[in-house]
Amino acid sequence: AQSVAQPEDQVNVAEGNPLTVKCTYSVSGNPYLFWYVQYPNRGLQFLLKYITGDNLVKGSYGFEAEFNKSQTSFHLKKPSALVSDSALYFCAVRDMNPQIYNQGGKLIFGQGTELSVKP
């Protein structure tokens, strides 16, 4: 079964420190992986994606994520956190197994991690 897990409901970081938001996934085929950010009462904004190629993916606002196939993980990272990074972060996967994809190619979302960056 396809699934995405974000093991931390909340991550607290001091401004200027590095941050990591964890994500692990389970799919039957090759995964397409995404990170989105949501600010209060807003829709989701795309941060970055992994399709193929280099395992380290760079995205918007200084974020990056590392695809680790052996650990089935796609953790989101940023070297130096800003207060304005405080938001809800979602990891998502699209299973590219044709049997799954032909059901609509829908994204499976993790439960979300609330990031709080304090000054």
Place this chain on the structure above:
Amino acid sequence: GAVVSQHPSRVICKSGTSVKIECRSLDFQATTMFWYRQFPKKSLMLMATSNEGSKATYEQGVEKDKFLINHASLTLSTLTVTSAHPEDSSFYICSARERLARDTQYFGPGTRLTVL
């Protein structure tokens, strides 16, 4: 970048009335659009997937006669909540994707529905 708009951003209605929410892809053609529902500080619940020109595919447990979805063109999808009740109050978010599977799914800003 790709932009998805939603209208209205906020709507308050009386119980028993119907509400229509529009979702538009502004700078790309969306062959597939998705409708989600989100409860406070919770993940998104996929309600249905719609492909342009065909009937929407609803997720298990979602009443298709209550949540009417129309995807009439490559840039417009609508969600109509029929005979709304207070338990339908929620944040509804649409999303759109271009033709290819590898394409990113872009999200609208959401519509806050409150049913009195």
